[in-house]
Structures are given as C-alpha cells and as structure tokens.
Amino acid sequence: MPLRWLGALVHSKKPNQPSKLLIGSVRDPNAALYGTDEAAFWYSTSPALRVPHGDEPLFRAHFTEVPVLADRRVV
Template identity: 75%
Template sequence: MEPLTFDYDYLHLRLEHGVFELFGFGRSELRVPLRWLGALVHYKKPDRPGELFIGTVRDPGAALYGTDRAAFRYSTSPSFRVPPGDEPLFRAYFTEVAALADRRVV
C-alpha cells in the first residue's frame, strides 16, 4: 500500500505502516503511532486564519480530527496559519486517516 500523503505550503504529512509523520521545512517534527494521533485546526476568530495542532491524545478513543485541545497529551504547531477556506483540505485528509485507524472525526 502506498503512503497516504498530504502537502500544504511547507508542510508534508505522511501515513505509512500505521505511523503518522509530520515534516516541516525539510525535517521531521513529529512521528506518532496512528492510534494516538490527534489533529485540530483551531480558529480563535471565524474570519481569521486558524492554527494547526497535531500531536498525541490522552485517550485513543478520542476523535482523530477535530480533537478538543484539552484531549491532547502533547501537540505541536508547525508555525503557520490555515485560512478558513483551506480547512476542508485538512478535514478530507484526516477523514481518510481516521477511516484507516477506525476512528472518528468531529
């Protein structure tokens, strides 16, 4: 099976063999088993770009995407903003990832 990848700006996301990796600016920033993965694009104001958080969740039964910020055990943000119009791109990718992990999205 080919890796499931997503590229956005200087960000490269990759899922292969049950391991999710986040690459930013040419280096690996996060590597986590799929069952602990959590992701969220958090918007403080609806008309402003949001911040992407990717990390590990405390409870593997938590939503994989749309994870509540309080559910994270550890998270990283690759230091760029996601415009509201681009959030569906992230949702589509993480929906595919969640299906492979038998987990849900919010």
C-alpha cells in the same frame, strides 16, 4: 507516532482570521482523530502553522481518510 494516538485540529479564535493547525498525541486513543478539542491533546505541536479559514475543509477531508486506516472516528 502510532495512528491510534494521533490527533489533529484546526483551531480558530476569530472568524476570517488564520487558524492554527495542531498536530499531536491525544490522551485517549478512543478520541476523535480530527476535530478533537485542545483539551484532549496530551501533547501538540505546530503552532506556527497558520491555515486560511477557507482551507479547513481540505484538512478535514484529509484527516477523515486517515481514521479509516486506524479504526478511529472523526467529529
């Protein structure tokens, strides 16, 4: 998938519960690469991936580096 369409999000429904990691394509290539709300996704996958609540900053750090390569923003 081209980086301009990539989207990633760690979505948490309840504090102290594992969150789900969503990776997919966004509807708008100008959307933030990470931190996009679920409604921004055209297609997403990986609902089986669960992320401990405390690990979200690690994913944020990684997906903050990727937009630099694709000239995209992060929320």
